[in-house]
Amino acid sequence: MHGSNNDFFILDEKNLEKNITEDELSTLARAVCDRQHGLHGGADGILFVTSGHTGVAGKMRVINADGSEASMCGNGIRTVARYLNEKSGLDEFKVETMYADLEVKKSENFAPDVPAFDAEISPVSFDAADLKMHIGNKAKLIDDLIPELSKTLKFSAVAVPNPHLITFVSHDVLIGSELGKIASYLNNGENPIFPDGVNVSFVEIQEPKQIFVRTYERGVGYTNACGTAMSASSLMYVLLHPEQCGTEQLISVFNPGGMVKTCVHQRENGSYWMSLIGNATFVAEVKLAQAAALKGDFKHVVWNETGEQKAYEKFAAEVQGGSHK
Numbered sequence: 001m002h003g004s005n006n007d008f009f010i011l012d013e014k015n016l017e018k019n020i021t022e023d024e025l026s027t028l029a030r031a032v033c034d035r036q037h038g039l040h041g042g043a044d045g046i047l048f049v050t051s052g053h054t055g056v057a058g059k060m061r062v063i064n065a066d067g068s069e070a071s072m073c074g075n076g077i078r079t080v081a082r083y084l085n086e087k088s089g090l091d092e093f094k095v096e097t098m099y100a101d102l103e104v105k106k107s108e109n110f111a112p113d114v115p116a117f118d119a120e121i122s123p124v125s126f127d128a129a130d131l132k133m134h135i136g137n138k139a140k141l142i143d144d145l146i147p148e149l150s151k152t153l154k155f156s157a158v159a160v161p162n163p164h165l166i167t168f169v170s171h172d173v174l175i176g177s178e179l180g181k182i183a184s185y186l187n188n189g190e191n192p193i194f195p196d197g198v199n200v201s202f203v204e205i206q207e208p209k210q211i212f213v214r215t216y217e218r219g220v221g222y223t224n225a226c227g228t229a230m231s232a233s234s235l236m237y238v239l240l241h242p243e244q245c246g247t248e249q250l251i252s253v254f255n256p257g258g259m260v261k262t263c264v265h266q267r268e269n270g271s272y273w274m275s276l277i278g279n280a281t282f283v284a285e286v287k288l289a290q291a292a293a294l295k296g297d298f299k300h301v302v303w304n305e306t307g308e309q310k311a312y313e314k315f316a317a318e319v320q321g322g323s324h325k
């Protein structure tokens with residue numbers, strides 16, 4: 001499945017041949033997601049679906065391509081929402097994630113045969129402790145320089161709740177090599193600023209209420225799109241450019257894999273949350289033996305295409321023609 005071509009394998013615990021250990025889940029993610037030797041060209045991660053606690057339709061765990069676990073995945077939760085919607089028949093329900101039970105609902109199709117879902121992205125925090133960010137004794141970072149990374153770019157850090165570092169750039173910087181340089185350093189596991197890594201996004205404002213987000217993800221690398229990054233970027237856009245866009249206004253967020261819509265909300269207590277609305281595309285139904293998959297042996301995989309990708313590609317080509325990419 002994918003959201004904006006940010007692709008995943010959904011693995012439902014109910015379909016396992018036998019219980020999987022934490023180490024095996026991580027090994028499986030590395031094996032199936034590998035872009036060279038993985039399953040059908042690999043993926044950005046595994047979304048592990050379990051039943052969850054009372055009051056939710058299911059629980060989503062996010063295992064990155066490198067086997068690490070993330071607290072949230074914005075594009076992923078829409079595909080899990082669709083998966084659970086088709087299993088339960090419910091159009092609106094909650095999904096348990098690492099830190100919160102999040103509201104999801106079926107949305108209007110983005111285009112013919114391009115089903116879409118709307119997901120709550122929350123909780124939001126700017127605190128260095130939540131971000132596991134160490135920049136001197138700074139408690140937060142909003143539109144500020146990090147001289148070790150760049151003499152000119154100003155960064156903002158926000159957890160939604162996975163950590164994001166965001167900077168607004170020109171078109172040339174957006175498509176240049178600086179994102180890769182900065183993000184690979186911050187995700188090398190040795191740097192003192194984000195020792196646990198961080199998702200890094202370069203954002204171009206294309207016109208009022210329209211941005212383009214390019215992301216290098218922790219645990220993955222360059223991705224077609226990152227839903228939490230697009231939500232975090234929308235929040236920073238509203239906070240830093242209130243003259244262009246406020247809360248409760250729809251934002252078109254373009255990315256290398258397509259386009260989503262976001263909306264920033266503020267609760268009475270001042271805290272923020274975002275709606276992330278975008279496609280939830282099922283590419284194929286896949287069957288493979290558990291033991292073979294763990295060894296990275298995909299010779300006997302059964303891969304049945306749904307046929308949905310064609311409609312998505314038509315939609316993506318149309319919307320990308322409409323962005324200023």
Ligand SMILES: N[C@@H](CCC[C@H](N)C(=O)O)C(=O)O
Pocket residue numbers: 006044062064069070071072073074075076162163199217218219220225226227228229
């Ligand atoms: N692609 C996701 C985010 C996945 C997790 C991320 N790599 C992390 O480690 O925080 C999204 O759509 O939000």
